[in-house]
Amino acid sequence: MISHFWTDLQSFHFLQNALFTSVTIGIVAGVLGSFIILRGMSLMGDAISHSVLPGVAVSFLIGIHPVLGAIAFGIFAALLITTIQQHSVIKSDTAIGITFSTFLALGVILIGLVHTTTNLFHILFGNVLAVQDSDMVLTIIISLIVLVVILLFYKQLLLTSFDPAAAQAWGMNVAVYHYLLMIMLTLVAVVSMQSVGTILIVALLITPAATAYMFVNQLHTMIWAAAAIGGTVSLVGLVLGYSFNIPVGSCIVICGTAVFALSFPFSPKQNLLWRKKNVQTKKAD
Known part of the structure; x- marks a missing residue:
């Protein structure tokens, strides 16, 4: 079934858009995520990604591009x-916690009131297979x-992150x-709505x-390693999601988690394998 993906990739334009968009987002998310990790700002990323939802709804209400409203609300939340x-x-x-839960609830209410064909599920969990040319270009830009x-x-981001x-x-x-x-976190969260969604x-x-x-x-x-991992898991998640007809965004996240889980025991900083071997040696003695 996976082989069908590469055959369809040559024929279907929507699949090509999905490939370029998902891999691009995976790369830039990995780069930016490196600074987020160092600054201990994981929760802030979660808050901003949730806070863009009411911006999308307001954009539909006043008739502007959803990205503009999402960026405005994301920056406002930050x-x-x-x-x-x-x-x-x-x-x-x-x-x-207060901010992102409030913005998320407000977004769900507003989306429900807006008369649009946009599916709330696709905003929350992404639908990279529905990416249009304009969306792909905007994501790349x-x-x-x-x-x-x-x-x-x-250099400035490096120094302000470490000390x-x-x-x-x-x-x-x-x-x-x-x-x-x-x-920058807001911008990445906004363009990622199409691939993995705000959640x-x-x-x-x-x-x-x-x-x-x-x-x-x-x-x-x-940064280089995170970008490579982000781009790779996005590609693998897209291939598996398309091939087995499961949500691509969720599949990308699961692939990333699987890589983390498989890598964890082998991390030099964790020394889990070395500790286990050392304990076995002491018991043998």
Whole structure:
């Protein structure tokens, strides 16, 4: 059945769009996810990915492209969470939980009120096989913008991720790079709606980067590895999802999780195999 995918890929334009879109998102999510992992911002990625849903609904209501509304609400959510963190006694995880659950609930209500052919299930869990040419081009453009920005500000993002106190002491505006990362996170979350949906995008952002983190000690190596893993699991997930007629977005996430689970015991940082061997040696003695 899998062989049919490669045959159909040559014949069906929608499948070609799905391939380019899913692999592109997998790569850029892996790159950006490396910074998210280092900053301990996994929950923030989850919050923003949920917060774009009401933006999609509002876009349908006022007749603009869904991406514009989604970006606006995603950035607004990031600013709201940061403001609550900095100006209240509420802890960050509490602020994130309140914000993303509220935005998600609001989005579900608004989508239900909007008279549109767009399926809520496809927004939440993605439908990469329905990607149009314009969606694919927009995804590639936004992904390239994110990658170029990361390349241009790599040193600043590196320093503010590892040691924000030192970066501030050297005159860097740490808040600016924090918000820059939030904007890029919002952009990636928005373009990922088509492939894995707003619910599952956090997995694509975190899992490839977490897998790479277990094996490398340098950020640039981690970025390359996470991008390769993200692109590969997106491709494999698309092939399996199409071949066996199961949701592609969910299949991509499961593939990423499988790679993480299989890699975990072999991670040099975990030393699980070495510990097991050492325990067996001590028992033998």
